[in-house]
Amino acid sequence: MEVADLGPLMAYARGRVAEAWAERMAAMAAAFAPRAEVHDRDGTVAAESLADLRAAGYPGLTAPREEGGEGAGLADLCLLQAILATGDAPTALGLGWHLSLLLGLRATGAWPEEARRRVFRAAVAEGALINSCASERETGSPSRGGRPTTRAEPTAGGYRLSGRKTFATFSPVLRWFLVPASLEDGTVGEFLVEAGTPGVRVEETWDTLGMRATASHDLVLEGATVDEDALVERYRPPERSRRSADAGGPLLHVPACYLGIALAARRELVAFAWRHRPNSLPGPIAEVAAVEEQVGRMEMALLPALAFLFDAAAAWDAADAEGRAALRHRLAAAKVAGTEAAVAAVDIAMRVVGGLSLSRRLPFERFYRDVRAGLHNPPMGDMAVRALGRAVLAEGKPPVSP
Ligand SMILES: Cc1cc2nc3c(=O)[nH]c(=O)nc-3n(C[C@H](O)[C@H](O)[C@H](O)COP(=O)(O)OP(=O)(O)OC[C@H]3O[C@@H](n4cnc5c(N)ncnc54)[C@H](O)[C@@H]3O)c2cc1C
Numbered sequence: 108m109e110v111a112d113l114g115p116l117m118a119y120a121r122g123r124v125a126e127a128w129a130e131r132m133a134a135m136a137a138a139f140a141p142r143a144e145v146h147d148r149d150g151t152v153a154a155e156s157l158a159d160l161r162a163a164g165y166p167g168l169t170a171p172r173e174e175g176g177e178g179a180g181l182a183d184l185c186l187l188q189a190i191l192a193t194g195d196a197p198t199a200l201g202l203g204w205h206l207s208l209l210l211g212l213r214a215t216g217a218w219p220e221e222a223r224r225r226v227f228r229a230a231v232a233e234g235a236l237i238n239s240c241a242s243e244r245e246t247g248s249p250s251r252g253g254r255p256t257t258r259a260e261p262t263a264g265g266y267r268l269s270g271r272k273t274f275a276t277f278s279p280v281l282r283w284f285l286v287p288a289s290l291e292d293g294t295v296g297e298f299l300v301e302a303g304t305p306g307v308r309v310e311e312t313w314d315t316l317g318m319r320a321t322a323s324h325d326l327v328l329e330g331a332t333v334d335e336d337a338l339v340e341r342y343r344p345p346e347r348s349r350r351s352a353d354a355g356g357p358l359l360h361v362p363a364c365y366l367g368i369a370l371a372a373r374r375e376l377v378a379f380a381w382r383h384r385p386n387s388l389p390g391p392i393a394e395v396a397a398v399e400e401q402v403g404r405m406e407m408a409l410l411p412a413l414a415f416l417f418d419a420a421a422a423w424d425a426a427d428a429e430g431r432a433a434l435r436h437r438l439a440a441a442k443v444a445g446t447e448a449a450v451a452a453v454d455i456a457m458r459v460v461g462g463l464s465l466s467r468r469l470p471f472e473r474f475y476r477d478v479r480a481g482l483h484n485p486p487m488g489d490m491a492v493r494a495l496g497r498a499v500l501a502e503g504k505p506p507v508s509p
Contacts, residue, residue, distance in 0.1 A: 119417045124183035132187050136194025143195035146320035152280050153198050161234030169210040174227040182420040185363035192367025196477045197320035199364045201277035204238045207357035217349035218339040235282035240272040240326045250485045259288035265334040272326040278309040279322050297340040306331030317476035354431040355438050356423035362445025365481035369452035372474045376456040405455040412448030415441045436498050439491035446481035453478045
C-alpha cells in the first residue's frame with residue numbers, strides 16, 4: 108500500500124518521527140488488515156501483528172529518547188495510531204492505551220522515577236505493554252468520578268488487592284496492569300501489578316459487538332499481594348492522580364484510532380464505487396451524482412475532525428504544564444468531534460455501498476461495529492460537551508453585585 112492511500116491523513120505527516128515511521132506503519136497496517144478480520148471473528152489479540160510491531164520497536168514510540176525510545180509527541184502518536192487503525196483498529200487501540208500512558212508519564216513525571224524508568228525501558232527493550240485497568244462494573248467509567256470498589260489492604264511488606272476490573276484491553280498480553288484501588292484511609296492508590304502475580308487472573312468475558320480483538324476481558328484480583336513499591340500514586344478524591352496533569356492530551360489516541368477506521372471505510376468505499384457497475388447504469392456508481400454528494404458529505408465530516416484533532420495535538424505538544432491545563436476542554440472536544448465524525452463517515456460509506464455493506468465478505472460491517480466503540484471510550488461525550496459549555500458560559504459570567 109502506498110502512503111497516498113491514506114487520503115487526507117498524510118497532510119499531517121510532519122517531522123522527524125513521521126518521516127521515520129509513516130510509510131513503515133502504512134505497510135504494516137496493510138499487512139495486518141487480513142489478520143484483523145480473523146481476530147475479529149475469534150475475539151483474540153492479533154498476536155502476529157503485535158509481534159511485528161514489537162519487532163519494529165513500536166511499543167517504545169513515546170518512551171523518552173534518553174531511555175532508548177523514539178520520544179514521539181502527541182501529534183506523532185495520533186498520526187501513527189490512525190495509520191495503524193486503517194489496517195487493524197483493535198490492535199491500534201491496545202497499543203494506544205500503552206503509548207498514551209507512557210506519553211503521559213513523560214509529560215507529567217508522575218510516579219517514582221524507578222518505576223517510570225522500568226516501564227519505559229521494558230517497553231523499549233522487550234516491547235512490554237502496560238494498560239490502565241480502571242473501569243469496574245460498579246463504578247462504570249472512572250472518568251465520572253466513582254471510587255474504585257477494588258480494595259487495597261496493607262500487609263507486612265506491601266498490599267493485598269481484591270476486586271474486579273472490567274474492559275481491560277489487551278489483558279492477555281500485558282506485562283503490567285495499572286490498578287486503582289481504595290485504601291482504608293479514604294485515599295486511592297494506583298498499583299503497578301505485574302502479570303503472573305499470584306492472585307491475579309484474566310477472566311475471558313469480552314464477547315462484544317465491536318473491537319472484539321482488543322480482548323478487553325475482566326481482570327480479577329483475589330488477594331493479590333504486591334510489594335510496597337507497586338504503589339506508584341496515591342491521592343485523596345476529589346484530588347486526582349498526578350498523571351491527570353497531562354490534561355487528557357494523550358487520550359487523543361482514541362479519536363485517532365476511530366478516524367483511522369473511517370479512513371479505511373473511505374478507501375474501501377472509493378474502490379467499491381469504481382468497481383460496482385450495476386447494469387442499469389452506463390458506468391460505475393462513482394459517476395452517479397448522488398454518490399458524489401454522499402462521498403463529499405463523508406469528506407466534510409472527516410476533514411474538520413482531522414484538522415481539529417491535529418491542531419489540538421500540536422497545541423498540547425507545544426504547551427507547558429499550565430498551557431496544557433488550559434487546553435483540557437479543547438482536547439476533550441477534539442475527541443468527541445473525532446469519534447462522532449468517524450461514526451458518521453462509516454454510516455455514509457455503508458449507505459453508499461448499500462445492502463452489500465452488511466456482508467461479511469466486505470469490511471464495512473466490521474468498521475461499523477468497531478467504530479461505535481469510540482463513543483464509549485474516554486473522555487465521555489456527555490461530560491466533555493457539558494464541561495465545554497460550562498467553560499464558555501463561565502467566561503461571560505457577570506460579576507456578583509455587592
Ligand atoms: C473498546 C473499549 C475498550 C476499553 N478499554 C478500557 C481499558 O483498557 N481500561 C479501562 O479502564 N476501561 C476501558 N474501557 C471502558 C471505558 O473507559 C468505560 O469505562 C466503559 O465504556 C463504560 O463507560 P460508560 O460511560 O458506558 O459507563 P457508565 O459510566 O456506567 O455509564 C453508563 C450510562 O450511565 C450514565 N451515567 C453513569 N454515571 C453517571 C453519572 N455520574 N452522571 C451522569 N450520567 C451517568 C451515562 O451517561 C451512560 O449513559 C473500554 C471501553 C471500550 C468500549
